[in-house]
Amino acid sequence: MVLNPVISKLAGKLVVLASASPRRLEILRSAGLRFEVVPSWFKETLDKGLFKAPYEYAVETAKQKALEVARRMPFKHLKTPDIVIGADTIVTVDGMILEKPVDKHDAYRMLSSLSGKEHSVFTGVAIVLCHEKENEEVDYQLIDFYEETKVKFADLSEDMLWEYINSGEPMDKAGGYGIQALGGMLVEYVHGDFLNVVGFPLNHFCKQLDLIYNFCTSSLKSTSSRSDSLATSVPTQPPSSSQALLSHNSSSIPRPSSPCDSQRLHTQITPTASPAHKVKREDSESESSQTLVNSTSKHTDNRKVKLHDNATLPLVTRRGQVVEPTRGDLERICELMDGFKASKALFTASKLCLFDLLHSRPGLDAAQVAQEIKASAKGTECLLEACVSLGLLKSTEKACQKPVYENADLATDFLRSDASFSLHGYLQHCNETMWPLFSHLESAVQEGTSQREKAFSKHMLQATSTSSREGKLRFMKAMHNIAKITGKTIATAFDLSTYKSACDLGGCTGALAYEFTEAHPGLSVTVFDLPAVVELNEFFRPQHPDNRVSFVAGDFLKDELPKADLYILARILHDLPDEKVHILLSKIADACTAGCGLLLSEIFLDEDRRGPSRGLLQALSMSEGKQRSATEYSLLLKSHGFITAHIRHTDNLLDAMLCIKA
Numbered sequence: 001m002v003l004n005p006v007i008s009k010l011a012g013k014l015v016v017l018a019s020a021s022p023r024r025l026e027i028l029r030s031a032g033l034r035f036e037v038v039p040s041w042f043k044e045t046l047d048k049g050l051f052k053a054p055y056e057y058a059v060e061t062a063k064q065k066a067l068e069v070a071r072r073m074p075f076k077h078l079k080t081p082d083i084v085i086g087a088d089t090i091v092t093v094d095g096m097i098l099e100k101p102v103d104k105h106d107a108y109r110m111l112s113s114l115s116g117k118e119h120s121v122f123t124g125v126a127i128v129l130c131h132e133k134e135n136e137e138v139d140y141q142l143i144d145f146y147e148e149t150k151v152k153f154a155d156l157s158e159d160m161l162w163e164y165i166n167s168g169e170p171m172d173k174a175g176g177y178g179i180q181a182l183g184g185m186l187v188e189y190v191h192g193d194f195l196n197v198v199g200f201p202l203n204h205f206c207k208q209l210d211l212i213y214n215f216c217t218s219s220l221k222s223t224s225s226r227s228d229s230l231a232t233s234v235p236t237q238p239p240s241s242s243q244a245l246l247s248h249n250s251s252s253i254p255r256p257s258s259p260c261d262s263q264r265l266h267t268q269i270t271p272t273a274s275p276a277h278k279v280k281r282e283d284s285e286s287e288s289s290q291t292l293v294n295s296t297s298k299h300t301d302n303r304k305v306k307l308h309d310n311a312t313l314p315l316v317t318r319r320g321q322v323v324e325p326t327r328g329d330l331e332r333i334c335e336l337m338d339g340f341k342a343s344k345a346l347f348t349a350s351k352l353c354l355f356d357l358l359h360s361r362p363g364l365d366a367a368q369v370a371q372e373i374k375a376s377a378k379g380t381e382c383l384l385e386a387c388v389s390l391g392l393l394k395s396t397e398k399a400c401q402k403p404v405y406e407n408a409d410l411a412t413d414f415l416r417s418d419a420s421f422s423l424h425g426y427l428q429h430c431n432e433t434m435w436p437l438f439s440h441l442e443s444a445v446q447e448g449t450s451q452r453e454k455a456f457s458k459h460m461l462q463a464t465s466t467s468s469r470e471g472k473l474r475f476m477k478a479m480h481n482i483a484k485i486t487g488k489t490i491a492t493a494f495d496l497s498t499y500k501s502a503c504d505l506g507g508c509t510g511a512l513a514y515e516f517t518e519a520h521p522g523l524s525v526t527v528f529d530l531p532a533v534v535e536l537n538e539f540f541r542p543q544h545p546d547n548r549v550s551f552v553a554g555d556f557l558k559d560e561l562p563k564a565d566l567y568i569l570a571r572i573l574h575d576l577p578d579e580k581v582h583i584l585l586s587k588i589a590d591a592c593t594a595g596c597g598l599l600l601s602e603i604f605l606d607e608d609r610r611g612p613s614r615g616l617l618q619a620l621s622m623s624e625g626k627q628r629s630a631t632e633y634s635l636l637l638k639s640h641g642f643i644t645a646h647i648r649h650t651d652n653l654l655d656a657m658l659c660i661k662a
């Protein structure tokens with residue numbers, strides 16, 4: 001079979017790999033497939049007792065992983081994929097299913113049960129085909145299969161076992177070994193597909209694609225008619241696990257008797273509610289039927305530019321055809337044009353402490369607010385009304401009385417200076433530093449360099465730069481805010497129970513470090529930052545200090561790093577030029593022994609670099625660093641000897657990745 005034409009059937013489609021496994025990524029990438037990685041959030045906790053055979057468990061888990069991503073993407077990523085691929089690899093021996101070990105003892109238990117014996121490795125794979133219907137509901141068609149490979153281990157001595165376990169390699173791998181790396185030394189023979197053991201049965205996958213696209217193309221193309229016809233014959237709920245067990249063994253893949261073999265192609269008519277917002281996909285043929293929207297806000301209702309319902313929309317020409325722009329088109333374009341006004345209104349209200357005032361004294365009218373914030377009556381009234389329209393304030397009007405104002409939930413939660421998740425300091429940083437920089441964006445783009453000199457006078461440069469105490473404190477406050485908001489998400493993203501000591505490099509006020517000690521009772525964290533930062537730390541003492549957090553002053557590019565078995569790099573790499581990135585990563589690699597961890601937290605760009613805008617807009621500041629995707633970070637860290645174990649795309653402001661020193 002010529003493989004490439006099969007893979008090329010997917011060209012131009014939005015293919016998503018619902019897996020954090022770097023091995024799956026590598027296997028599919030090497031096969032020439034272009035795809036995005038969106039790791040699944042499905043927890044692998046299905047009751048194994050419910051399955052008659054172990055492969056049924058792997059197939060069902062793969063299916064749930066893929067479906068979770070297929071269902072999440074239209075809402076969280078604002079785009080509907082064409083195909084989602086999920087997989088699950090398990091090792092079975094003596095009737096037991098072995099997944100990834102939870103700690104070294106678990107790895108020992110697994111590896112000693114494999115010693116001197118033949119075992120089976122099953123990878124279950126699910127391919128979910130997503131079809132968007134005209135009413136924006138999504139139909140899912142499911143194809144699943146599994147592959148079995150038999151592997152025989154040599155007799156393993158205790159020394160060998162422990163040496164292998166201490167290499168750190170077993171921890172993120174089913175059965176506690178990696179056949180593609182050191183684990184290969186434990187293996188006497190392999191019967192079947194080697195890549196299936198590594199995590200993805202590429203050959204079987206290509207055969208399935210061949211079946212889907214060469215036999216079912218016509219019905220897959222005419223999505224709605226196929227869905228409609230099947231809607232009468234399949235249940236409207238996802239099939240139960242027993243229905244999902246229609247998958248077949250790989251040893252013989254019978255050609256389907258009808259164009260689409262129903263044994264293999266499960267169709268689920270599972271309409272999802274329309275996503276609140278969708279974005280236009282450039283490659284979409286049917287873009288005119290897609291609604292354009294505000295992709296940034298959950299609280300759009302009172303923020304949208306209102307157009308009269310019966311307003312006549314102008315006609316525009318699109319690819320030679322006269323079309324009526326949708327109301328969504330106009331809303332989106334107005335929102336983009338006015339975005340800078342909204343930002344500045346927010347910064348101004350924050351700087352004038354409007355949200356603090358209305359928190360302590362809700363129900364003031366515009367004149368009272370003007371008096372308190374020492375601003376003009378007219379200006380204050382405009383600012384208050386603008387904030388109401390942006391969903392930051394609420395106004396109430398009693399008969400014949402002036403409107404009075406109070407904070408909306410968004411302001412109470414994030415804009416008060418003393419809120420737990422306050423962004424007050426970060427907004428100040430945006431106002432004082434980012435705003436002047438972005439007002440020189442045109443020359444930044446033309447020259448490709450930061451516009452700091454142009455944006456700030458000499459005097460201002462001193463005040464804003466980290467050289468003045470005021471500038472440093474403001475920057476620290478901004479970083480403190482982000483660390484407080486993202487800290488818990490990052491600290492709990494991975495199982496870190498094997499680590500006892502961590503070092504947060506550039507850990508600033510220690511806000512992130514405290515989240516780590518709170519989440520991991522056995523962990524102590526050293527915050528390592530510049531002497532001037534450590535000195536100003538007293539301004540940020542937490543309410544409940546923890547003596548498992550300590551501070552060490554130093555420069556991570558020059559000085560010796562504190563010893564730790566987990567290094568944390570949060571929001572550091574994106575800002576450093578390449579040469580400094582390599583100096584820092586080399587220093588961390590030197591400080592690490594095999595099995596040590598490196599936890600990286602940044603905004604991860606989508607693999608096709610089409611989002612998220614937060615990361616792409618940040619890059620426009622033209623700092624010396626760059627924004628990267630999870631794969632780019634993974635490869636960067638790999639070049640310093642760190643193997644990516646887990647990637648987490650979070651709903652928070654930062655994503656995270658856990659890498660292990662090989």
Ligand SMILES: Cc1cn([C@@H]2O[C@H](COP(=O)(O)OP(=O)(O)OP(=O)(O)O)[C@@H](O)[C@H]2O)c(=O)[nH]c1=O
Pocket residue numbers: 018019020021022023024039040044065087088089090091100121172173174175177178179180183197198199
């Ligand atoms: C036997 C064996 C397994 N693996 C890896 O074991 C993980 C299994 O776990 P999973 O639950 O199927 O996947 P995951 O890593 O948790 O990722 P996800 O798909 O997001 O659940 C996958 O990584 C595989 O490569 C190897 O790398 N080499 C081997 O020889």
